[in-house]
Amino acid sequence: MKDLATGTSHAKIILIGEHGVVYGQPAIALPISTIQMQAIIHRRDETQTVKSRYFNGDFKMMSANLGGIQTLIKTLLARFDAPEQGFDIHITSDIPSERGMGSSAAAAVAVTRAFYDFFERPLSHQELLATANVAESYTHGQPSGLDVATASAKSPVWFVKGRENFPIPVKLAGYLVIADTGIKSQTKIAVATVRNLLMVEGATIQARIDDLGRLTRQTRTALEDGDMGTLATALNGAQDDLRSMGVSHPALEQLLAVARQNGALAAKLTGSGQGGCLIALAPEASIANQLSQKLAAAGATATWVEPLLNDD
Numbered sequence: 001m002k003d004l005a006t007g008t009s010h011a012k013i014i015l016i017g018e019h020g021v022v023y024g025q026p027a028i029a030l031p032i033s034t035i036q037m038q039a040i041i042h043r044r045d046e047t048q049t050v051k052s053r054y055f056n057g058d059f060k061m062m063s064a065n066l067g068g069i070q071t072l073i074k075t076l077l078a079r080f081d082a083p084e085q086g087f088d089i090h091i092t093s094d095i096p097s098e099r100g101m102g103s104s105a106a107a108a109v110a111v112t113r114a115f116y117d118f119f120e121r122p123l124s125h126q127e128l129l130a131t132a133n134v135a136e137s138y139t140h141g142q143p144s145g146l147d148v149a150t151a152s153a154k155s156p157v158w159f160v161k162g163r164e165n166f167p168i169p170v171k172l173a174g175y176l177v178i179a180d181t182g183i184k185s186q187t188k189i190a191v192a193t194v195r196n197l198l199m200v201e202g203a204t205i206q207a208r209i210d211d212l213g214r215l216t217r218q219t220r221t222a223l224e225d226g227d228m229g230t231l232a233t234a235l236n237g238a239q240d241d242l243r244s245m246g247v248s249h250p251a252l253e254q255l256l257a258v259a260r261q262n263g264a265l266a267a268k269l270t271g272s273g274q275g276g277c278l279i280a281l282a283p284e285a286s287i288a289n290q291l292s293q294k295l296a297a298a299g300a301t302a303t304w305v306e307p308l309l310n311d312d
């Protein structure tokens, strides 16, 4: 066991396919490696303490909203046969929470990596996904696994729940502007909204879910072929589907309109919606930077500009 151990992870955005992915449709998500999360563990003799944005104190007294991480740490200590091992874990994050940027999944990935490092055990990618999803299942109910897959990935991810999870190439030199409405939203509630609508308006909502799958497949081809026009049509179409599924929000719609009026080729919510962040597609860096300023002036609480092209 080490005296000092670390685990890192990063933010994610879903390019397309959120919510559809819960029902077996594909999704494409991008790791945002510039927005980081870190967990640092110091070995202690007896005390077990946690320091984070929302909690500072005895691990056993962690607040209810951190129950996912508490359950994860309990699982890890039991796995390594050391339930009473003393530690002090400090989690630091640049990822805004409850905004669709995967902060809970990133925390789960960073904490899992840190504990494997602490106990000096090798960690396979499969084991990382399964372990980090312990926290996500506690927090979200039945997560698709997409957030954890992307928080631990280095390249854009093609994901089908329980079946497909692999990197895909992006040959498109566009930019994405990510803008935060500043409105918190909970994945669990947004997922429940869609589930309830599906029960009430079965066929209409199922058609939207199927359409999200179709648009996601089109997006994959557009990314591989460098086809900006098809990508833009698919992203705008996905926003129409998501709006009909009850997961948009007036603040999102207002910023989406600002993006479209200021040079965005497409704009949609990203993540679970009902608040949180949006993404806007820009053909070049100067337009992306201009868009980012317009969105901030229109009320976005934070903005980021990310190139679409991946390095590989």
Ligand SMILES: C[C@@](O)(CCO)CC(=O)[O-]
Pocket (backbone or CB within 6 Å): 014, 017, 018, 019, 020, 021, 022, 100, 142, 143, 144, 145, 146, 147, 187, 190, 191, 271, 272
């Ligand atoms: C809304 C959703 O599709 C993405 C949340 O980031 C839920 C999930 O995949 O579990």
